[in-house]
Amino acid sequence: MRERENRLSACRPLAIRRCRDGGIEIDWSDGTQSVYSPQFLRDACPCATCREKRTVPTETNPLQVLQPSDVVEMAVSAMEPVGQYAYKIFFSDGHDSGIYTLEYLHELG
Ligand SMILES: [Zn+2]
Numbered sequence: 005m006r007e008r009e010n011r012l013s014a015c016r017p018l019a020i021r022r023c024r025d026g027g028i029e030i031d032w033s034d035g036t037q038s039v040y041s042p043q044f045l046r047d048a049c050p051c052a053t054c055r056e057k058r059t060v061p062t063e064t065n066p067l068q069v070l071q072p073s074d075v076v077e078m079a080v081s082a083m084e085p086v087g088q089y090a091y092k093i094f095f096s097d098g099h100d101s102g103i104y105t106l107e108y109l110h111e112l113g
Contacts, residue, residue: 015110026079038113042078049102
């Protein structure tokens with residue numbers, strides 16, 4: 005448990021900026037910087053619905069219809085802190101159920 009705490013405190017965001025492409029950029033306290041495109045973040049959404057969707061291979065679904073995420077230009081509309089260690093990300097397609105922990109974001113970057 006202590007090790008986990010240390011790891012989390014080792015990667016605090018010093019600054020979070022919106023990018024021109026609608027994504028975000030994070031400066032971490034360990035001196036690294038991560039840049040996330042909006043589509044990448046949307047595809048990595050950790051909510052239950054998206055996780056389930058990713059486990060269904062698209063080729064076995066011939067009746068696929070266009071989702072809002074297919075027709076709207078993807079962008080991060082807003083980020084809201086959830087507790088001390090996570091952010092809720094609001095996307096331009098209206099999806100906002102993903103809670104991204106700092107640890108997860110740091111891993112993705
Ligand atoms: Zn999701």
